[in-house]
Structures are given as C-alpha cells and as structure tokens.
Amino acid sequence: MVTATEKHYIDPKITLVGAGPGDPDLISLKGVKALRTANVILYDALVDERLLDYAPTEAIKVYVGNPSGDENFSQDVVNQLMVDYALNFGHVVRLKGGDLFVFGRGYEELDYAASYSIETEIVPGISSAISVPGLQGIPVTHKGCGESVWILSGTDSSGNLSAEIQDAARSKATVVILLGFDRLAEIVRIYQKLGKGGLPAAVIQNGSMTNEKTAIGLVNTIEEVAEESGIDNTGPVLLVFGPAVALHHDFQRIRQFFETSI
Numbered sequence: 001m002v003t004a005t006e007k008h009y010i011d012p013k014i015t016l017v018g019a020g021p022g023d024p025d026l027i028s029l030k031g032v033k034a035l036r037t038a039n040v041i042l043y044d045a046l047v048d049e050r051l052l053d054y055a056p057t058e059a060i061k062v063y064v065g066n067p068s069g070d071e072n073f074s075q076d077v078v079n080q081l082m083v084d085y086a087l088n089f090g091h092v093v094r095l096k097g098g099d100l101f102v103f104g105r106g107y108e109e110l111d112y113a114a115s116y117s118i119e120t121e122i123v124p125g126i127s128s129a130i131s132v133p134g135l136q137g138i139p140v141t142h143k144g145c146g147e148s149v150w151i152l153s154g155t156d157s158s159g160n161l162s163a164e165i166q167d168a169a170r171s172k173a174t175v176v177i178l179l180g181f182d183r184l185a186e187i188v189r190i191y192q193k194l195g196k197g198g199l200p201a202a203v204i205q206n207g208s209m210t211n212e213k214t215a216i217g218l219v220n221t222i223e224e225v226a227e228e229s230g231i232d233n234t235g236p237v238l239l240v241f242g243p244a245v246a247l248h249h250d251f252q253r254i255r256q257f258f259e260t261s262i
Helices: 029-036 049-054 075-089 106-114 128-135 164-170 181-193 222-228 243-247 251-261
Strands: 013-018 040-044 060-065 091-096 119-123 149-153 174-178 200-205 213-218 237-241
Touching (some): 013 106, 200 222, 200 243, 237 243
Parallel strands (some): 013 091
Antiparallel strands (some): 174 237, 200 213
16 A cells, blocks of 8 residues: 555545446536546445546556445545545545435545645535435425435444434435335334334335336335345345335335235
C-alpha cells in the first residue's frame, strides 16, 4: 500500500460518485465524466463492473468490496486507501452503489478527505430506496395513498432492529426499509400487532438488474411470497410497506389469490 507521507508533486482530488441502484445505464452523465478523468477508481461490490469501461485503460481499478462485510476492507481501510491513492496518483473516483448519502457512508469519506485538505467533489447517485420501487410501478408518494415516505435501515449501528420501524409502521407513510431482509419476520410482526396485516407489501431483490426478483403481497403473506419468489441474501434487498404498493400492476391479482387461499 502506498502511504500518505509519500506525497508526489501532483494535485490530489477525490470525487465521490453514486453509481445508482445497479443498472449501469442509471449512472449520471456527470458520473461518467468523472470516471473518464480518473487515475484511480475504488469501487464497491454493488457497482456493475461495466462502468469501469468508462475509465482510461491505464487507470488503477481497486475493488474494495462491501465495507460492512469484509474485514480486509473496513470503512477505515477504504478511507485511508482513498487518501493514499489521491496523494500519490491524483484523481481518485470513489464509486459507490446507490446514492452516497442514503446509507452510503459518503459523509464519512468526505470528512476523512477533508482532514487531509484534499479537494473533493460530490456526484449524487439515484437512490435504490426511491428508484427500485418506482421501476416496479410503485410510487413511494402518490396523492391519496402515500403522501410521505420513510426511508429506514433495518438495523441500527449496534445490529439491533431499528427502533424507528415501530414509529414508521404506525404512520400512514410509505415505508422503505434497506438492509432489513434478515429481520423481515420481526418487521412483519410489528405491523401485525398494529392490526396492519392486510397492508400491501413488497420485497425486491437486485432492483434494476437483469436478475431482479420481486414479491408482491400483504403483510400477512409477504414472507411466504418472498420465499416462493426465491429471494435470499445473495443480493441487495429492500422492503416496501404501504398503500402505494397496491398500485403495482400485479397487486390486485395477488391479493385476490391470497384472500381465497387463507
């Protein structure tokens, strides 16, 4: 690993780029322009590697995986790599799935770069929390059936079920939960205890990608539907609860099926 103390006579710069929900065509034009001028790209597990084709052939491309799941690439290590490469090679593009600031830990990287007085630029990405339901025809806000939206992480910083899910479930809002598939059963029980077992619900895995899987149903049935749809932990999953899910083109057929089967 290069070190920050070995600074060359170059102009370091870090550009944080949101790559969008997965489909490589959903990155912004400004994100593509940043990739075209990169000396180094640090990219995550959720980034489609076809985006690397926009970079110069001589650019250094470094896979840093998913910081939450690989001790070799903890957030601290990624922060240091980002700075070291900028000080030694010039323009570093930090390419991250989704949007930088929606559970993307982008501010931590921005703050770390600032501690070295390195020039930074932000290129927002399309957040999966809004775009993935939208691509399924589920608007997270819609007049009369979803006039606000909660975007939550399934767990808090200690790995416990987020306490805010209780408040969100009591609301009339569309509730989008990222990083919560492992806790789906607990979340379902929260809604059921509030008498909302008949609320429309969706589980979407690998949203916007060719291997996307979708489960549409009711709170009372969504665990079974997700299992039947083959949804598992091998890719990013988000959960959606609220009346707006009923606008999905398959919802009426699915609801009628379950109402006659249970």
